[in-house]
Amino acid sequence: MSDKPEPTVRLSVFKTYKLYVGGKFPRSESGRVYEVTDSKDRPLANAPQGSRKDARDAVVAARKAFGGWSGATAYNRGQVLYRVAEMLEGRADQFTREVAEAEGLSRAKAAAQVSAAVDRWVWYAGWTDKIAQVAGGANPVAGPFFNLSSPEPTGVVAVLAPQRSSLLGLVSVLAPVLATGCTAVVVASEDRPLPALTLGEVLATSDVPGGAVNILSGRTAELAAPLAAHQDVNAIDLTGAPAELAVELERAAADNLKRVLRPADAEGDGEDFTADPGIRRLTPFLETKTVWHPTGSLGVSGSAY
Amino acid sequence: MAEMSETTSGAAKDAFGGPFLYAPAPESRAVVDLAPSYGLFIDGEFTEAADGQVFKTLSPSTEEVLSEVARAGAEDVDRAVKAARRAFGPWSALPGAERAKYLFRIARIIQERSRELAVLETLDNGKPIKETRDSDLPLVAAHFFYYAGWADKLAHAGFGPDPRPLGVAAQVIPWNFPLLMLAWKIAPALAAGNTVVLKPAETTPLSALFFADICRSAGLPKGVVNILPGYGDAGAALTAHPDVDKVAFTGSTAVGKEIARTVAGTRKKLTLELGGKGANIVFDDAPLDQAVEGIVSGIFFNQGQVCCAGSRLLVQESVAEEVVDALKRRLTTLRLGDPLDKNTDIGAINSAEQLARITELTDAGEAEGAERWSAPCELPSTGHWFAPTVFTQVTQAHRIAREEIFGPVLSVLTFRTPAEAVAKANNTPYGLSAGIWSEKGSRILAVAEKLRAGVVWANSFNKFDPTSPFGGYKESGHGREGGRHGLEAYLDVR
Numbered sequence: 001m002s003d004k005p006e007p008t009v010r011l012s013v014f015k016t017y018k019l020y021v022g023g024k025f026p027r028s029e030s031g032r033v034y035e036v037t038d039s040k041d042r043p044l045a046n047a048p049q050g051s052r053k054d055a056r057d058a059v060v061a062a063r064k065a066f067g068g069w070s071g072a073t074a075y076n077r078g079q080v081l082y083r084v085a086e087m088l089e090g091r092a093d094q095f096t097r098e099v100a101e102a103e104g105l106s107r108a109k110a111a112a113q114v115s116a117a118v119d120r121w122v123w124y125a126g127w128t129d130k131i132a133q134v135a136g137g138a139n140p141v142a143g144p145f146f147n148l149s150s151p152e153p154t155g156v157v158a159v160l161a162p163q164r165s166s167l168l169g170l171v172s173v174l175a176p177v178l179a180t181g182c183t184a185v186v187v188a189s190e191d192r193p194l195p196a197l198t199l200g201e202v203l204a205t206s207d208v209p210g211g212a213v214n215i216l217s218g219r220t221a222e223l224a225a226p227l228a229a230h231q232d233v234n235a236i237d238l239t240g241a242p243a244e245l246a247v248e249l250e251r252a253a254a255d256n257l258k259r260v261l262r263p264a265d266a267e268g269d270g271e272d273f274t275a276d277p278g279i280r281r282l283t284p285f286l287e288t289k290t291v292w293h294p295t296g297s298l299g300v301s302g303s304a305y
Numbered sequence: 306m307a308e309m310s311e312t313t314s315g316a317a318k319d320a321f322g323g324p325f326l327y328a329p330a331p332e333s334r335a336v337v338d339l340a341p342s343y344g345l346f347i348d349g350e351f352t353e354a355a356d357g358q359v360f361k362t363l364s365p366s367t368e369e370v371l372s373e374v375a376r377a378g379a380e381d382v383d384r385a386v387k388a389a390r391r392a393f394g395p396w397s398a399l400p401g402a403e404r405a406k407y408l409f410r411i412a413r414i415i416q417e418r419s420r421e422l423a424v425l426e427t428l429d430n431g432k433p434i435k436e437t438r439d440s441d442l443p444l445v446a447a448h449f450f451y452y453a454g455w456a457d458k459l460a461h462a463g464f465g466p467d468p469r470p471l472g473v474a475a476q477v478i479p480w481n482f483p484l485l486m487l488a489w490k491i492a493p494a495l496a497a498g499n500t501v502v503l504k505p506a507e508t509t510p511l512s513a514l515f516f517a518d519i520c521r522s523a524g525l526p527k528g529v530v531n532i533l534p535g536y537g538d539a540g541a542a543l544t545a546h547p548d549v550d551k552v553a554f555t556g557s558t559a560v561g562k563e564i565a566r567t568v569a570g571t572r573k574k575l576t577l578e579l580g581g582k583g584a585n586i587v588f589d590d591a592p593l594d595q596a597v598e599g600i601v602s603g604i605f606f607n608q609g610q611v612c613c614a615g616s617r618l619l620v621q622e623s624v625a626e627e628v629v630d631a632l633k634r635r636l637t638t639l640r641l642g643d644p645l646d647k648n649t650d651i652g653a654i655n656s657a658e659q660l661a662r663i664t665e666l667t668d669a670g671e672a673e674g675a676e677r678w679s680a681p682c683e684l685p686s687t688g689h690w691f692a693p694t695v696f697t698q699v700t701q702a703h704r705i706a707r708e709e710i711f712g713p714v715l716s717v718l719t720f721r722t723p724a725e726a727v728a729k730a731n732n733t734p735y736g737l738s739a740g741i742w743s744e745k746g747s748r749i750l751a752v753a754e755k756l757r758a759g760v761v762w763a764n765s766f767n768k769f770d771p772t773s774p775f776g777g778y779k780e781s782g783h784g785r786e787g788g789r790h791g792l793e794a795y796l797d798v799r
Contacts, residue, residue, distance in 0.1 A: 075772075130454060297751055
């Protein structure tokens with residue numbers, strides 16, 4: 001017998017990717033998974049293949065979270081979104097690896113995507129308490145009335161994440177929904193869902209209330225259909241829907257007059273997510289509420305100075 | 306009970322027995338590490354004044370020397386402006402998103418160190434820890450957080466597609482909210498891409514110097530923020546310096562006018578936040594208990610050393626007696642004493658000079674025939690103190706109804722009709738703040754519309770938020786701080 005044991009190579013622990021619904025990490029109720037591969041078709045992991053039931057459960061969770069999240073002060077929502085940026089920054093290495101594998105990017109290019117995603121959270125953290133002054137305001141009506149228009153979140157938003165940009169694209173469509181005070185049900189990129197599922201772990205540790213963001217992986221068409229037709233969903237972002245599907249979903253969304261954000265171009269996914277996002281992803285999910293109140297009259301002009 | 310009587314010795318026993326007896330609950334000073342001396346902060350370094358001058362900063366409640374601070378002179382002003390000028394090019398050329406991240410860092414460090422800074426501010430200023438902890442510091446952090454978010458959104462602020470910064474901002478701030486006034490000045494200036502030279506007040510330089518240290522922790526590039534503790538001469542030299550592009554001042558109307566004369570004929574953009582003589586108008590349909598609380602916070606918050614204080618109570622004749630009686634009852638329950646005690650409501654007056662001014666004006670009030678009532682509390686033997694005081698039988702001609710006292714002194718006037726209330730409220734050269742107490746929305750809005758004041762609080766008083774513009778009409782100054790509007794002061798919008 002030898003004195004020394006043979007040196008063994010430590011076997012790494014694989015991660016089981018799960019959905020993120022209601023602040024928890026369930027498997028798909030259907031028990032299904034599908035294999036996710038990298039850009040060279042090498043297997044990476046199994047992802048849960050979410051079902052129609054998972055989508056409906058996610059809507060219930062998002063609706064439940066809406067009161068609390070939309071009722072939080074804009075300042076508080078900004079703090080929470082900034083906290084997401086802090087958490088994401090701390091896990092940059094992990095996301096760089098996942099984005100590189102998912103999108104077939106070099107490490108440097110993937111790292112740039114992750115940095116841009118962190119900055120995107122910071123950008124929207126700053127919008128929570130500013131959009132009201134940009135999109136709302138006092139209306140000088142021709143009468144003795146105080147008249148003020150303020151934006152309010154529309155409710156539960158279904159978000160079809162971009163198919164190609166697995167993290168920056170995802171953050172670019174999710175963060176504005178949260179910034180407005182809406183809650184989200186996100187359908188991750190079908191072929192590149194792993195960064196999205198890992199983002200759920202970041203959100204869970206960032207003071208984002210459970211249910212404010214719900215992340216599903218699976219077949220986009222299968223998950224999008226029940227969301228587009230769901231009577232308790234207020235808006236749908238079709239960014240990640242292929243062209244034919246987008247038309248179908250928009251038609252289904254008309255049934256309860258969902259607010260619809262169409263894909264940027266016919267390809268459905270040609271959007272350049274590194275560009276300045278502006279406010280075009282905030283306003284579609286805001287309702288404008290105008291309040292009238294009589295000002296009465298004192299019958300005097302008061303002092304002119 | 307012997308040890309408990311310490312904090313309550315000042316409390317008189319009225320029908321309600323005065324304040325409840327509380328054991329002392331002092332906040333620990335140990336969280337603040339005060340150095341025996343501090344320098345000027347120029348170009349990222351702490352440095353002595355060119356002429357070696359120093360001054361002492363005292364605790365207003367104990368008169369002990371807290372530290373010795375370098376006193377800036379004209380030469381130091383020039384050095385600081387040059388540093389800010391050098392820093393301006395690279396700072397303004399940074400992408401807004403990068404400037405934003407510096408400001409977010411500053412906001413976060415302030416949040417982390419807020420307990421320490423609250424104690425420091427209470428030591429140097431004399432205001433109760435309850436206020437620095439629950440009001441000043443949270444607002445300071447929120448202000449930086451708010452303006453951080455604007456740094457990369459200037460194109461959305463309504464001042465054109467690519468608004469540019471002005472350059473070097475000269476900023477002079479008062480002693481009543483030292484760190485909060487610093488935040489109101491520095492946060493929007495930096496977000497817009499300017500660099501700053503800021504002079505804190507001579508009685509409260511310490512929190513600004515701790516802020517300089519926070520700038521270093523945040524990795525802020527050298528010269529972007531320069532802090533010059535000093536007196537009025539340094540402030541005058543700073544605002545008159547030919548290489549500053551922007552002057553922002555918060556303080557007395559007299560000094561504000563002097564600065565306005567100084568910058569006349571220059572390219573310097575000017576914003577001024579000056580004095581006030583706020584009217585707090587109580588109608589007979591107001592929720593009176595709530596109104597009494599609002600009157601108290603309106604004039605006794607920060608010992609009344611607040612430019613937007615509700616220093617004139619205008620109360621409708623039919624409820625005047627009831628309101629004044631309730632007010633006096635409430636005032637006998639306020640606790641005056643050690644500012645570091647968590648139960649203290651009324652802290653120390655900031656300086657002997659300020660106490661002398663309050664005393665002079667209240668003496669004039671009595672001499673001119675108004676009726677004086679002070680809460681029957683015992684004042685500590687060391688430090689600067691003034692008991693909460695209410696004058697009734699006040700006319701509009703009295704000095705205490707016209708001049709800013711900047712102390713815990715309320716002048717009560719009465720009115721019969723809303724029109725009379727408006728006329729009296731506007732009968733002042735000032736126009737900073739006002740309060741309206743009524744259950745009727747249309748009356749509130751009608752009165753608000755007629756008031757010549759920059760901030761009108763309905764059924765509330767002394768509410769502040771970084772998103773909400775603040776500033777005055779008439780001789781209370783011009784320009785607004787806070788909100789989207791606050792950016793205009795630091796952008797070239799010509």
